[in-house]
Amino acid sequence: MNDMRVLERDVDTDAIKIAARGVQVFYGDNHAIKDVDVDIQDKTVTAFIGPSGCGKSTFLRCLNRMNDTIDICRVEGNIHIDGEDIYDRRVDPVQLRAKVGMVFQKPNPFPKSIYDNVAYGPRIHGLAKNKAALDDIVESALRRAAIWDEVKDRLSAPGTGLSGGQQQRLCIARAVATEPEVLLMDEPCSALDPIATAQVEELIDELRQNYSVVIVTHSMQQAARVSQKTAFFHLGNLVEYGETGTIFTNPEDSRTESYITGRIG
């Protein structure tokens, strides 16, 4: 695409963090995800792209079992994180979600103070032994989310009073405060203006140092800018998965080519 940076970037590591085999998702009678196999690498940004309703968000929500909250949703197949089947009976989804954090499409800070927003996760997981340790966790999470300088003087102000971009970065800080290993982002910039989007994208690139990030996006430019790996979904199928540069410059499948050139979507 027009941003050539993606071509120069290497994938840091080949270690596989998440492995999915034969994943099928049903909403009642609707077959939303059809037999998806994918390997997601550690310390890498992986983008899921595809037209609306193609199942990319649904698949993302399988990775931390958020689909469990939907009664009619049924997941088949295997998803392993660090070699452990997350749909095993012994796995508690609550523990899983502490390991696999999530940032949502619409910024959704709790109607509490900025401090409490970030401190909530560490508190319920008992990550801080005392107030000082909690303060440190909150500060470092806000720093990693690149919002510390903007909010350090008003930590007790309500999180809902921030601007849209700041709220989304606060939500990212909240997600990283629990020290997850994987960060799922469901169209994190769709409610943001271009400046806020740029800030969040920059942030995603930094988060790659510590986490494996999976991002769902409608914007192909965004996928090209932030990700190293891209997966293209279409009508519930994983059509093509590979290096971002390859997908955008030399797609194998004609459907991928049609989508990235704007003929379907």
Added chain:
Amino acid sequence: MTDATSSPMPAITPVSGKGSLMAQDARTRKRNAAEARFKAYGMIAIGIGMLMLLILVFNIITRGVGAFQQTFVTLEVELLEEKLDKNGNRDPADLAKVSTFGYAPLLRDAFEAKVAELGVETDLDGKDMADILSAGARAQMRDFVLANPDQIGNTVSFEFLASGRVDGYLKDRVSRDSIANDKNISVEQLDLVDQLIDGGTVEKRFNLAFITGADSSDARPESAGMGVSMLGSLFMMLVVLVLSLPIGVAASIYLEEFAPKNWITDIIEVNISNLAAVPSIVFGILGLAVFINYMHLPTSAPLVGGLVLTLMTLPTIIISTRASLKAVPPSIRDAALGVGASKMQSVFHHVLPLAAPGILTGTIIGLAQALGETAPLLLIGMVGFIASNAPDSIASGLLDPNSAMPAQIYEWARRSDPAFYERAWGGIIILLMFLITMNTIAVILRRRFERRW
């Protein structure tokens, strides 16, 4: 662009086939007329509603406000030792032997002395003069003497309630014409009252006893009060609050957040909605059958009344709690689950605090509804006649027989003496005050805590 705005408006001759915007076409006129008509209907409907409300409030106030005033007679009574304590040793047992009849001569003497002092001319003897007082006057003296034996022999100033007829005379309810066939009062007595008013002995003023006092027998409407039934209502409301709030909120949280959506929960949901529409008298019969006949709880007790009203209030609380839980945006739940909170943590840490104002509002409105409910109370006998003041009458609170405010109003409205009719309206004013206060609190809570996300 800036140049264009400062240049004069270009003159353009209209060529459009749509015609001028300055004149309305037939369709627009029709549409506007329909809208104006609809607004007029709405205003008429609101006007009728407001008018009815005004008439209602005006009626209640004009008829009921009299109950808050009462006619008092101030008399100096000499507590003669030879009548009250023949032995002179102030032995409480001896003092108690003198019944209220023993105090009648003291009242007669007091009236005769007062008449002589004011120079009032009357043909009435002392006994007839004492009849302008409430039948409770002698009991009032006796209670005073038993409580203060050292006052025997002194002259003490008492404020007695005037009889219901005399009180009615001062409130224009009773006139010389209307008592033609009345054996309880005579024209001569009214003449005496007129002169005593001039002498400052009889006067009408605010009567706290109506708000704090107990009910009285048919013969003494002047001393009847709402106080004890107010306590009965208070005890019932405590029972309702303590039972229906936790049960209702727990049921709603389970149904809304945890229960699987299947036909069983559908049936439960439909039945809760149906229960909210069940006539209250049905709950009364249920309470009679279950709590009194089967569980053998005491009749007329606020505990039973509270249980019955709890059954009645539960559907209201459950429905309003579920509505306020539903109103909390799902993104808040997702956010909590996303950082690894359990279902229960997400509900108790995030959803419930946001739903709390709605839950409180629903609870208060449910309580207000229960407070004004009469029919089920009649069936379980919550119309106890409690004539002695608190705390004697209701010492054990939940299990002693009692009445409730609406039941007390109903009782008074049934009695024949028009003086009770006035008190029924006065009782309605008190009840309405409670309801308005509760609803105001509900509105304030909603305003203060609404929409913080």
